[in-house]
Amino acid sequence: MRVPYDQLTDEQIRSADVIAVVDPQTLAGQTVYNGPARGRQYPAGPYAVQIVEIELARDDARHQDLRRRVAAIKKIQRDESASELAKKHFQVEPGLTRVIPFSGSQTFELPTAEPIKLLEVNTNTVPTGIMPLGFGPAPEAGIRLPSVIIEVTPDEFEKIEAKEMPLPKGWEFRQREILRELDAVESK
Amino acid sequence: MATPDEWTAGYARQAGADFATFLLLLEMGTVPQCHKLQFLQMACEKLVKAHLISGGDDPAKLQSSHTRVAGTLPVVIRQQLIISKVGTHNATWNMQHARLIAEEIELLAPAVKRGGSRPDNCEYPWEDAAGSLHVPVDWRFKPSDLLLAKAARTFLKLVREAISRLQT
Numbered sequence: 001m002r003v004p005y006d007q008l009t010d011e012q013i014r015s016a017d018v019i020a021v022v023d024p025q026t027l028a029g030q031t032v033y034n035g036p037a038r039g040r041q042y043p044a045g046p047y048a049v050q051i052v053e054i055e056l057a058r059d060d061a062r063h064q065d066l067r068r069r070v071a072a073i074k075k076i077q078r079d080e081s082a083s084e085l086a087k088k089h090f091q092v093e094p095g096l097t098r099v100i101p102f103s104g105s106q107t108f109e110l111p112t113a114e115p116i117k118l119l120e121v122n123t124n125t126v127p128t129g130i131m132p133l134g135f136g137p138a139p140e141a142g143i144r145l146p147s148v149i150i151e152v153t154p155d156e157f158e159k160i161e162a163k164e165m166p167l168p169k170g171w172e173f174r175q176r177e178i179l180r181e182l183d184a185v186e187s188k
Numbered sequence: 189m190a191t192p193d194e195w196t197a198g199y200a201r202q203a204g205a206d207f208a209t210f211l212l213l214l215e216m217g218t219v220p221q222c223h224k225l226q227f228l229q230m231a232c233e234k235l236v237k238a239h240l241i242s243g244g245d246d247p248a249k250l251q252s253s254h255t256r257v258a259g260t261l262p263v264v265i266r267q268q269l270i271i272s273k274v275g276t277h278n279a280t281w282n283m284q285h286a287r288l289i290a291e292e293i294e295l296l297a298p299a300v301k302r303g304g305s306r307p308d309n310c311e312y313p314w315e316d317a318a319g320s321l322h323v324p325v326d327w328r329f330k331p332s333d334l335l336l337a338k339a340a341r342t343f344l345k346l347v348r349e350a351i352s353r354l355q356t
Contacts, residue, residue, distance in 0.1 A: 089270075092266060092280055092282075092283050093280075093283060094280060125262065126256075126258045126259045127259070128260060131255075131259065131260050132240065132243035132244055133236070133239040133240060133242070133264060134241070134242025134243035135239065136242070141270060141271035143271065148242075149267075151262075151263050168244060170244065
């Protein structure tokens with residue numbers, strides 16, 4: 001799909017897997033967003049990849065605005081997906097007490113999407129240390145993005161908080177905790 | 189140099205072969221339990237390792253180490269439960285059972301002894317606290333009982349699906 005910059009909608013950005021800017025004169029292209037690239041999808045494809053090409057001249061001053069807009073929308077989308085995934089986990093895990101998203105950067109960096117990273121505290125698990133488990137997207141189950149899950153016991157979580165048990169590279173920035181639905185209602 | 193995706197698929201393929209052998213042995217009444225369960229333990233450990241590589245772990249490091257499955261396998265099973273149509277009518281109960289089975293599967297590996305309280309394993313003879321020698325081939329393993337429970341069928345289906353998911 002090719003869209004002039006002025007006609008680009010937020011919904012087109014949301015549904016795009018790949019976003020590129022194309023100069024209408026030279027047809028030279030540049031990728032603005034490419035993700036989620038990591039992880040195998042389940043069930044196996046083929047899957048349609050939604051590519052949006054935005055017509056914008058190379059020297060147009062609005063390039064930076066476009067990047068900011070795409071970054072903002074894709075960040076919201078990732079946060080929504082993280083919440084949805086956490087909700088599914090809460091539904092099947094009575095021992096799950098805390099779900100905290102993490103990121104490798106303070107801002108949502110384009111062009112490649114980072115997987116959802118969740119640190120989960122579970123009273124029903126056993127201590128095994130920091131074991132990041134990676135999962136691919138599963139679009140049919142409503143999981144559009146790849147994810148990495150670290151599950152720990154409450155004691156291990158205290159060690160993480162006390163910096164006695166470091167999280168891996170790429171887990172430097174703690175995001176807002178995702179609450180179980182009942183807790184979320186009570187905290188409002 | 190192989191990519192992490194290739195390593196993941198490689199581990200999953202080997203896990204699939206281990207799991208197929210486990211199912212084959214399960215049908216053969218004359219095969220000792222220790223051998224049946226050893227293949228299940230190996231399949232589950234490789235399945236977890238495939239996901240650890242996908243999560244960023246170094247494949248070379250995982251080749252020579254034992255990975256504890258009691259805490260990790262349930263996370264893999266949970267993900268499969270969410271995306272699968274198997275066992276979702278009582279997912280919470282299935283998860284509780286999966287955690288029990290995963291703990292017992294972990295104990296099948298000789299490296300795991302839970303502080304000496306559970307030296308039983310699938311491979312090597314051991315001595316109990318009273319000084320009696322036990323041999324895996326004669327031992328009745330707890331996972332065998334758990335595998336007879338109704339939820340075990342769901343658990344095994346989810347393990348098989350999780351392995352297949354990574355192979356495709």
